[in-house]
Each structure stands twice: as structure tokens, then as C-alpha cells.
Amino acid sequence: MDTLKLYVKSMGMLLKSQLQYPASFCLQTLAQIVMEAGELMAVLLLIDRFDSLNQWSGGDLLFFFGLMSVTFYLTECFGRGITGNFGNFVRTGQLDTFLLRPRGVLTQVLCSAMDPRRFGCIAVGVAALILGCRQSQVQWTAWKALAFAESVFLGVWLILGLFLIEAVFCIHSVKSVELVNAITYGGRSACEYPIDVYPRPLRILFTVVAPFALTLHVPAAYILDKPMYGWPAWTAFATPLAGAALFAVMYTVFQYAMRFYRSTGS
Amino acid sequence: MKAYLSAFRMRLRMETQYRGAVVGGVICQVFFGLVLVALYRALYAGKPQSMPIETVTTYVWLQQAFFRMMLASDSELLDKIRTGAIAYDLCRPVQMYGYYYARIMAQKLVGSLMRAAPMLLFAALLPRGWGISVPDSMPAFALAVISLLGGLLCVCSLENITMGFTMRTLDSRGMQALLNLLMMTFSGNILPLTLFPDSWQRVITRLPYAQILDAPIRLYTGERAVAQAPGVFITQFVWTAALIALGLLLWRQNQKRLIVQGG
Numbered sequence: 070m071d072t073l074k075l076y077v078k079s080m081g082m083l084l085k086s087q088l089q090y091p092a093s094f095c096l097q098t099l100a101q102i103v104m105e106a107g108e109l110m111a112v113l114l115l116i117d118r119f120d121s122l123n124q125w126s127g128g129d130l131l132f133f134f135g136l137m138s139v140t141f142y143l144t145e146c147f148g149r150g151i152t153g154n155f156g157n158f159v160r161t162g163q164l165d166t167f168l169l170r171p172r173g174v175l176t177q178v179l180c181s182a183m184d185p186r187r188f189g190c191i192a193v194g195v196a197a198l199i200l201g202c203r204q205s206q207v208q209w210t211a212w213k214a215l216a217f218a219e220s221v222f223l224g225v226w227l228i229l230g231l232f233l234i235e236a237v238f239c240i241h242s243v244k245s246v247e248l249v250n251a252i253t254y255g256g257r258s259a260c261e262y263p264i265d266v267y268p269r270p271l272r273i274l275f276t277v278v279a280p281f282a283l284t285l286h287v288p289a290a291y292i293l294d295k296p297m298y299g300w301p302a303w304t305a306f307a308t309p310l311a312g313a314a315l316f317a318v319m320y321t322v323f324q325y326a327m328r329f330y331r332s333t334g335s
Numbered sequence: 336m337k338a339y340l341s342a343f344r345m346r347l348r349m350e351t352q353y354r355g356a357v358v359g360g361v362i363c364q365v366f367f368g369l370v371l372v373a374l375y376r377a378l379y380a381g382k383p384q385s386m387p388i389e390t391v392t393t394y395v396w397l398q399q400a401f402f403r404m405m406l407a408s409d410s411e412l413l414d415k416i417r418t419g420a421i422a423y424d425l426c427r428p429v430q431m432y433g434y435y436y437a438r439i440m441a442q443k444l445v446g447s448l449m450r451a452a453p454m455l456l457f458a459a460l461l462p463r464g465w466g467i468s469v470p471d472s473m474p475a476f477a478l479a480v481i482s483l484l485g486g487l488l489c490v491c492s493l494e495n496i497t498m499g500f501t502m503r504t505l506d507s508r509g510m511q512a513l514l515n516l517l518m519m520t521f522s523g524n525i526l527p528l529t530l531f532p533d534s535w536q537r538v539i540t541r542l543p544y545a546q547i548l549d550a551p552i553r554l555y556t557g558e559r560a561v562a563q564a565p566g567v568f569i570t571q572f573v574w575t576a577a578l579i580a581l582g583l584l585l586w587r588q589n590q591k592r593l594i595v596q597g598g
Contacts, residue, residue, distance in 0.1 A: 096509035100516075107516045111526040118530055119378045247359035251366040259370040266377035271370065 072176050079180035080147065087185050094186070101189035105138060109197055112261070122266055128204025129293050130262065131197045136217075136289050137261045137281075138194030140224035146187035148229050150178040152253075155236045162333050174327060175320070205293055213292045216305045220288035227284045227312030231256065233319040237326045252279045260285060265297065284312035338429045339437040346441035350449075357449050360403075364450065365457055368399040372465055375530075386529055389468045390556045394527045396458040396467040397552045400451035401483075404443045404490055405518055405547065409435065409498070416502055422595045432495065432586045436579075440491045471557025478564045479555035485571035486547040492578035493518065493543060499585035502593070523549045529558065543574040 087094055112134050116127035125133075145152050155178060158164040167177045207213075235249040256279050264272055264282035276282040282297075290297035291305030372392050379388045412435060415421040424431055458467040470476035497514045504510065519525050521544035528539055528549045539545055540553075550567050553559040559567060
């Protein structure tokens with residue numbers, strides 16, 4: 070609980086410091102909005118040309134897109150320490166100072182950065198969700214709301230877990246490994262669309278290795294009343310736990326890797 | 336002229352030094368390409384279009400292969416602007432615009448060729464309907480290569496305009512992101528221009544962004560016939576000339592009111 074309070078407090082401070090340059094902040098947030106709107110436009114243009122994708126209507130596709138962008142950019146906003154800065158901490162030796170303080174390394178990394186410009190991307194994601202719900206005429210119920218909240222919440226942990234893979238490589242080799250981008254950013258791009266449109270190898274990758282499908286797509290399909298692979302309703306609440314599981318695994322690996330951390334000394 | 340040539344050559348050599356970093360990037364880009372191809376195949380299965388799927392996958396692979404041509408900027412120049420070291424460049428007996436044009440051209444050329452070769456090889460090995468098809472004809476291939484060089488000149492002049500704005504505002508991350516987004520969208524990287532609504536085609540294929548990769552790719556796939564090639568070259572040339580003129584103007588104005596950052 071104490072850790073949570075610390076995290077909330079640092080987020081508040083970071084937000085305040087970012088807002089010290091309002092003009093620059095507004096312009097950069099605007100740029101983020103336009104950037105994500107560009108991605109959204111691509112989806113809209115595809116819907117315009119192809120109408121639907123297998124059993125998924127245009128509205129459904131917008132919903133999937135919105136769910137992914139909200140989840141991904143929430144992670145990039147509040148987990149900036151892991152998703153963006155960790156490599157620099159290792160390279161510059163700043164991680165050493167974290168080791169001296171009476172808190173967990175990961176807690177301090179998370180508390181060290183925040184990227185409020187991402188609110189722009191999140192806003193576009195929310196717009197896509199609203200548009201998608203309208204077009205697909207989603208009937209919201211308490212259960213569906215719960216599934217949605219669970220999906221986003223655990224999705225954030227899943228993405229943090231995936232970025233931890235990169236962090237572990239970074240501890241090992243100092244350089245950040247571009248290859249891992251294939252499952253983080255690649256996962257984001259691929260899983261903006263429902264998993265069942267992809268061929269088997271990609272489906273396995275994003276179900277077993279990087280379980281975006283279990284954490285985001287199964288609940289989304291439940292909310293849209295088109296259960297993924299015809300699975301029963303309870304799976305929409307059970308499968309997102311894969312995200313938490315992945316984070317737990319990567320957390321353990323990370324702690325193990327930290328035992329072998331050698332400072333760059335700079 | 337000799338000075339610009341040697342700036343170009345120096346940069347060429349430097350770019351070829353970082354071969355290790357290329358491997359990870361290429362694998363990543365191949366992965367993105369596979370995902371896109373899988374997606375378009377699924378979309379095509381639902382509602383086939385007049386343009387065959389082979390053309391779309393060829394388009395995707397060529398875009399992915401030459402991706403680096405668009406997103407490579409001279410980080411040294413950015414640093415120089417920020418630290419004020421640009422003052423040294425002002426003392427050089429060369430025209431600054433041309434000097435940096437030569438540098439960025441070398442960077443984009445080598446950067447993209449080093450990545451394109453392994454990627455295109457991989458894409459050629461994929462089964463039909465997944466990978467890249469052979470060019471429409473030999474003349475079409477030759478013309479596509481020529482227009483790719485035209486595209487390179489065009490993208491370099493665009494890049495220098497972005498740089499011109501950076502000099503003005505120091506921190507132009509917002510502006511840069513906007514210009515890059517325009518480039519990624521209207522060059523056909525995010526979504527092939529051929530899949531944009533038909534009613535848009537007349538306009539978007541005439542924008543400078545379409546001259547970079549879209550025009551060469553359309554010549555390659557035969558969507559633009561060989562007879563149409565002169566028209567393509569003229570469009571590329573006119574845009575490049577106009578953008579260079581605009582860039583020169585912008586840089587010249589910047590030099591007049593340039594404030595060298597101290598410290």
C-alpha cells in the first residue's frame with residue numbers, strides 16, 4: 070500500500086513538472102493525437118474498402134483497435150520507466166543509485182518517469198471504442214463492463230511484462246535489443262485486429278508467447294457478443310489472467326537477472 | 336562539387352560500419368511485413384478486389400524493404416543545432432544546404448540498400464501470394480529503379496525542409512512528428528496507396544509523398560504502364576526541384592537569423 074502511495078505521489082510530481090512548459094506540452098500532445106488518428110484512419114479506410122473482416126464488422130474492428138490503443142498507451146504513459154527509459158538507466162549507470170535505496174528496483178524505475186503526452190493517443194483510442202460500440206450496437210451490462218475493465222487492467226501488466234523481456238536483455242548486454250520490438254510494437258500492430266484472422270503461427274505467437282489474444286481479444290469478443298472460437302462466457306474473465314501470469318514470470322526473471330547486473334561504471 | 340561528393344562518400348563509409356545493428360532491424364521489419372501480408376490476405380479472402388493480392392503483397396514488401404529511406408534523419412545535425420556547434424559549419428567554404436543534402440542522401444541510400452537486400456531475398460523465397468512477385472517486365476524494372484533514385488532525391492529534399500523547421504524552433508518534436516506522419520501515411524507505408532479509396536487516387540498519387548516509393552512500386556508491378564513512365568519522371572522532377580527551391584529559401588532565411596546556442 071505504501072508503495073502504491075509512493076507511485077501515485079511521483080506520478081503527480083512528474084505530471085506537474087511536465088506541465089511547466091504548457092506550449093511545448095500541448096503541441097506534442099497534439100502531435101500524438103494526429104499520429105494515432107493516422108493509424109485510425111488506416112483502419113477506417115480498410116473498412117471502407119473491404120466492409121468486414123471474416124465475421125467482424127467495421128464497428129467490431131474499431132472496437133478491437135480502440136481496446137489495443139487504450140491499453141498500450143496507458144502502459145506507455147504510466148509505465149514509461151520500463152517501456153522507455155530502462156535502457157538509459159543501464160547505459161548511464163543510473164540504475165546503481167536505485168540499488169542503494171530501500172525500495173525495489175522496479176518500483177523506483179516505474180516511479181521515475183511518466184509520459185502524459187500519451188493521453189492524446191488514449192483519447193483517440195477512446196473515440197474508436199465509442200464509435201465501435203455505436204456501430205456494432207453493443208448492449209452494455211455490468212458483466213461486460215467488468216470484463217472490459219479487467220481486460221484493460223491486465224493488458225497493461227501484460228505489456229509491462231513484455232517490455233521487461235527487453236529490460237532483461239538490456240541488463241545482460243547493456244545494448245537494447247531491437248529484436249524484442251517484434252513482440253511489443255509488432256504485437257500492438259498485429260493485435261489491433263482480432264487474432265482469428267491470422268494464420269496459425271502468428272496465432273500461436275500472440276496466444277502463447279505474448280498472450281494479447283487471451284488478455285484483450287477474448288474479452289472483446291465476449292463484449293461484442295461474438296465469442297472467440299465459440300468459447301463459453303466465463304473464459305472472457307479467466308483468460309485475461311494470462312497477462313498477469315506473464316508479468317509474474319517476467320518479474321521473477323527480472324529479479325534473477327538483477328543478481329547478475331554489472332554496472333557500466335559511468 | 337567535389338566537396339559535396341566527398342561529404343557523400345564519407346557518409347557512405349560511415350553508414351556501412353554499423354552492420355550489426357542492421358540485423359535486428361531487418362528481422363523486425365520482416366515480421367511487420369509478414370503480419371501486414373497476413374492481414375491483407377484475410378481481408379482479400381472476404382472481398383477480393385480488382386487488383387490481385389500478389390500486387391498488394393509485392394507493394395508491402397517493397398515498402399518494408401525501403402522503409403529506412405523515409406525514416407532516417409541526420410542526428411548529428413540535430414545535435415549541432417541544439418548545442419550550437421552548427422557555427423563551425425557556417426565557417427565551411429561550402430553551401431550548407433548542399434553539404435547536408437549530400438550527407439542525408441548517402442545515409443538514406445546505404446541505410447535502405449543494406450536492409451533491402453536481405454529483406455527482398457527473404458520475400459522472394461516466400462510462396463506466391465505471400466512474397467514479392469517478379470517485375471512486370473524488364474523495362475518496367477529498369478524504369479522502377481530509375482524512379483526509385485528520383486524518389487530518393489525527393490525524400491532528401493523533404494527531409495531538409497523538416498530540418499529547416501527544426502533549426503527555427505530548436506525543439507520541433509511536435510512539428511517533426513506531424514511531418515513524419517504525413518510522410519508515412521501518404522507514401523503508402525501505413526496502408527498501400529493502392530488501397531486508398533479510388534476517388535482519392537488522382538490527388539494522392541500527385542503529392543510529393545507518393546513520389547518517394549509509391550511511384551517506383553507502381554512501375555515495378557506494372558500498374559503504371561511503361562508508356563506512362565515519362566509522366567512519372569516529370570512529376571518526380573518537378574516536385575524535387577520545387578522542394579529543393581523551398582528548402583534553400585528556408586535554410587537561407589534561417590542562416591540570416593540563426594542564433595548560435597552557447598554553452
